[in-house]
Amino acid sequence: MSEHLSSRGISEWASGTRPPEVENHLHECAECREELTRLHGALSDFRDSLRSWGAAEGAPPQPMWRTENAQGAHRLRWALAAMVLVLLAAIPVYLARDRPRPGGTSAEDAVLLEQIDANVSRTVPATMEPLTSLVSWSSTNPAAATAKSLTKR
Amino acid sequence: MEPSAASGFLTAFASDAVEFEDFDAVVRLHWPAVFRFTLASVRDRDVAATLTQDCFLHAWRGWGRFRGDSTVKTWIMRIAVNLVRDHSRDRRLQFWKRVAAQALDIQTAGERLADERISTEARILREERVRAVWNVSASLPEKQRTAFLLRFVEDMQLLEIAAAMGVKEGTVKVHLFRAVQAVRERLGGAQ
Numbered sequence: 001m002s003e004h005l006s007s008r009g010i011s012e013w014a015s016g017t018r019p020p021e022v023e024n025h026l027h028e029c030a031e032c033r034e035e036l037t038r039l040h041g042a043l044s045d046f047r048d049s050l051r052s053w054g055a056a057e058g059a060p061p062q063p064m065w066r067t068e069n070a071q072g073a074h075r076l077r078w079a080l081a082a083m084v085l086v087l088l089a090a091i092p093v094y095l096a097r098d099r100p101r102p103g104g105t106s107a108e109d110a111v112l113l114e115q116i117d118a119n120v121s122r123t124v125p126a127t128m129e130p131l132t133s134l135v136s137w138s139s140t141n142p143a144a145a146t147a148k149s150l151t152k153r
Numbered sequence: 154m155e156p157s158a159a160s161g162f163l164t165a166f167a168s169d170a171v172e173f174e175d176f177d178a179v180v181r182l183h184w185p186a187v188f189r190f191t192l193a194s195v196r197d198r199d200v201a202a203t204l205t206q207d208c209f210l211h212a213w214r215g216w217g218r219f220r221g222d223s224t225v226k227t228w229i230m231r232i233a234v235n236l237v238r239d240h241s242r243d244r245r246l247q248f249w250k251r252v253a254a255q256a257l258d259i260q261t262a263g264e265r266l267a268d269e270r271i272s273t274e275a276r277i278l279r280e281e282r283v284r285a286v287w288n289v290s291a292s293l294p295e296k297q298r299t300a301f302l303l304r305f306v307e308d309m310q311l312l313e314i315a316a317a318m319g320v321k322e323g324t325v326k327v328h329l330f331r332a333v334q335a336v337r338e339r340l341g342g343a344q
Contacts, residue, residue: 007334007337008330008334010337011330011333011334011337012326012330014333015304015329015330015332015333016304016311016326016329017326017330039333039336039337039340041282042282042283042285042286042336042340043286043305043336044305045279045282045283045286046282046283046286046287046290046305047305047306047308049283049287050189050192050193050306051185051189051306053189053192054186054188054189054192055185057188057192
């Protein structure tokens with residue numbers, strides 16, 4: 001290859017497409033080599049500038065993935081703490097479930113039982129008690145009342 | 154003897170700790186590359202920092218599913234490429250992107266090449282060339298710019314770039330060729 005590389009050939013070489021004939025030409029042709037060196041110089045200056053810029057301003061901050069994970073752990077920790085509190089509150093209630101109540105309450109129970117006995121022993125319901133006073137004679141001796149009414153006839 | 158629940162928990166905890174350490178090492182190694190790529194793509198340091206954080210957050214969430222089909226760098230750069238693409242396509246941010254495009258002072262880009270061994274003239278020439286490449290890369294279509302940055306800033310191979318961009322190797326070559334042609338035109342080399 002005696003002629004210089006075309007503009008396309010130089011760009012293709014710089015882009016990474018490297019046929020052997022172009023490589024051979026570059027060994028022989030100082031002009032094409034210089035053209036490529038100039039291009040590579042500009043590109044590597046660009047790279048160096050960007051790298052130094054990135055290094056100056058792109059320090060890794062506090063890792064967010066840990067924060068995210070820590071937030072999850074934090075929530076789990078609160079949930080566990082709440083569960084423990086609920087359990088602690090439930091234990092006394094559970095233990096007191098079958099325990100006999102103190103003596104003060106047994107007197108109240110006795111009063112209540114008396115009231116129940118009194119209600120059970122009524123001959124008529126409490127709401128009908130006024131009526132029983134009106135017909136008390138018949139309730140005291142029903143046989144005599146019947147005889148009395150027969151003699152009147 | 155069967156492992157108890159407690160020993161299982163401890164094993165899981167220990168493996169989580171190892172995973173944390175592994176991922177920390179990944180972040181330390183690849184953070185600069187991702188930040189450089191996002192910075193050169195979006196040209197706003199705040200947006201670049203946010204995208205880089207998002208990239209590693211996505212990587213952390215998918216870390217357990219990474220099977221080593223590609224290198225870790227390629228895998229992470231693929232996430233970064235997708236995030237930059239999504240950011241570019243978000244039309245709601247067009248106005249803010251126009252404002253942000255001025256946020257990164259490209260004029261100072263060349264000044265970051267500190268080299269006291271060269272003359273002032275050579276340094277000025279160098280700075281101009283760097284600014285020219287920066288400006289060209291800003292004007293490139295998104296895919297050309299992505300291929301260009303991955304090849305010439307991150308020194309990735311064509312196949313790695315193809316994997317990171319989710320395209321074929323031939324497509325990468327085409328994007329790179331066009332990007333290099335544009336750079337050479339700006340530098341005065343292409344005819």
